[in-house]
Amino acid sequence: xxxxxxxxxxxxxxxxxxxxxxxxxxxxxxxxxxxxxxxxxxxxxxxxxxxxxxxxxxxxxxxxxxxxxxxxxxxxxxxxxxxxxxxxxxxxxxxxxxxxxxxxxxxxxxxxxxxxxxxxxxxxxxxxxxxxxxxxxxxxxxxxxxxxxxxxxxxxxxxxxxxxxxxxxxxxxxxxxxxxxxxxxxxxxxxxxxxxxxxxxxxxxxxxxxxxxxxxxxxxxxxxxxxxxxxxxxxxxxxxxxxxxxxxxxxxxxxxxxxxxxxxxxxxxxxxxxxxxxxxxxxxxxxxxxxxxxxxxxxxxxxxxxxxxxxxxxxxxxxxxxxxxxxx
Ligand code: BDP
Numbered sequence: 206x207x208x209x210x211x212x213x214x215x216x217x218x219x220x221x222x223x224x225x226x227x228x229x230x231x232x233x234x235x236x237x238x239x240x241x242x243x244x245x246x247x248x249x250x251x252x253x254x255x256x257x258x259x260x261x262x263x264x265x266x267x268x269x270x271x272x273x274x275x276x277x278x279x280x281x282x283x284x285x286x287x288x289x290x291x292x293x294x295x296x297x298x299x300x301x302x303x304x305x306x307x308x309x310x311x312x313x314x315x316x317x318x319x320x321x322x323x324x325x326x327x328x329x330x331x332x333x334x335x336x337x338x339x340x341x342x343x344x345x346x347x348x349x350x351x352x353x354x355x356x357x358x359x360x361x362x363x364x365x366x367x368x369x370x371x372x373x374x375x376x377x378x379x380x381x382x383x384x385x386x387x388x389x390x391x392x393x394x395x396x397x398x399x400x401x402x403x404x405x406x407x408x409x410x411x412x413x414x415x416x417x418x419x420x421x422x423x424x425x426x427x428x429x430x431x432x433x434x435x436x437x438x439x440x441x442x443x444x445x446x447x448x449x450x451x452x453x454x455x456x457x458x459x460x461x462x463x464x465x466x467x468x469x470x471x472x473x474x475x476x477x478x479x480x481x482x483x484x485x486x487x488x489x490x491x492x493x494x495x496x497x498x499x500x501x502x503x504x505x506x507x508x509x510x511x512x513x514x515x516x517x518x519x520x521x522x523x524x525x526x527x528x529x530x531x532x533x
Contacts, residue, residue, distance in 0.1 A: 249473030256465035306337025346466030359413025
């Protein structure tokens with residue numbers, strides 16, 4: 206159905222008012238999420254679905270498919286881009302390779318902390334990133350938190366870049382992450398999230414990197430017992446929707462869907478903060494050996510060539526990098 210026909214249909218159902226709530230939805234969307242029940246993102250996306258139905262008087266329904274049941278994240282990103290799926294809760298890591306502006310968040314240590322990331326996303330930087338994603342068919346409705354990613358492995362605590370030398374480290378699919386590990390002298394192994402547990406267990410890789418909640422929820426802590434607080438990446442996530450689907454909505458429904466996503470993000474961020482603490486406590490109580498890295502400068506120094514590679518491929522994005530670095 207083209208967008209004009211959709212608008213006509215939506216106009217009619219709007220005129221019918223509350224009577225439509227009991228009827229089947231006019232639009233049935235499917236949403237992708239990689240996380241299990243109870244995870245902050247899963248709860249956030251369930252809230253999003255509930256609010257979408259509520260705010261559109263049932264004209265739109267969203268069914269969420271969790272735990273990555275609809276496929277790996279890079280595949281799901283493609284599915285949402287082409288409209289085979291309507292919605293996804295995506296990490297910006299695997300979006301970077303298709304949207305260079307969004308790849309800026311995958312530069313190691315680009316954000317000073319999570320608050321800095323929020324300030325950037327709420328300003329010009331966030332707009333530039335969202336515009337770059339929209340050009341690739343993904344409209345950002347809201348940003349979710351995903352904390353900071355740190356290294357963990359099966360061998361030993363990591364305190365300096367030299368400790369990563371020779372280690373085989375799983376990364377998400379993105380050349381910037383492979384470059385990052387190479388700069389530390391390690392061997393990067395890009396791999397789907399679902400394969401990491403077995404790979405750590407069987408020694409296919411020695412380590413990986415992630416935030417506390419994912420380290421805990423996946424059980425990776427059971428097979429890779431050293432967690433070292435490098436916090437080298439702070440990557441936001443999106444509630445994203447296929448651009449054609451979004452553009453076909455009436456202005457009223459666009460606003461409703463956006464408000465639903467933003468409200469769900471408030472909940473997700475609160476749950477995120479709580480879960481980060483709880484996951485950290487849980488894995489440490491389970492025997493994980495955890496170390497802080499008070500001096501991160503050697504890691505920042507070693508990873509600098511990743512910036513050069515990014516800017517060599519995208520010289521026009523230098524102002525965006527500087528904008529982020531100059532945001533207080
Ligand atoms: C988690 C992200 C998820 C990624 C996963 C990974 O929330 O989207 O797929 O990391 O490392 O923190 O693949």
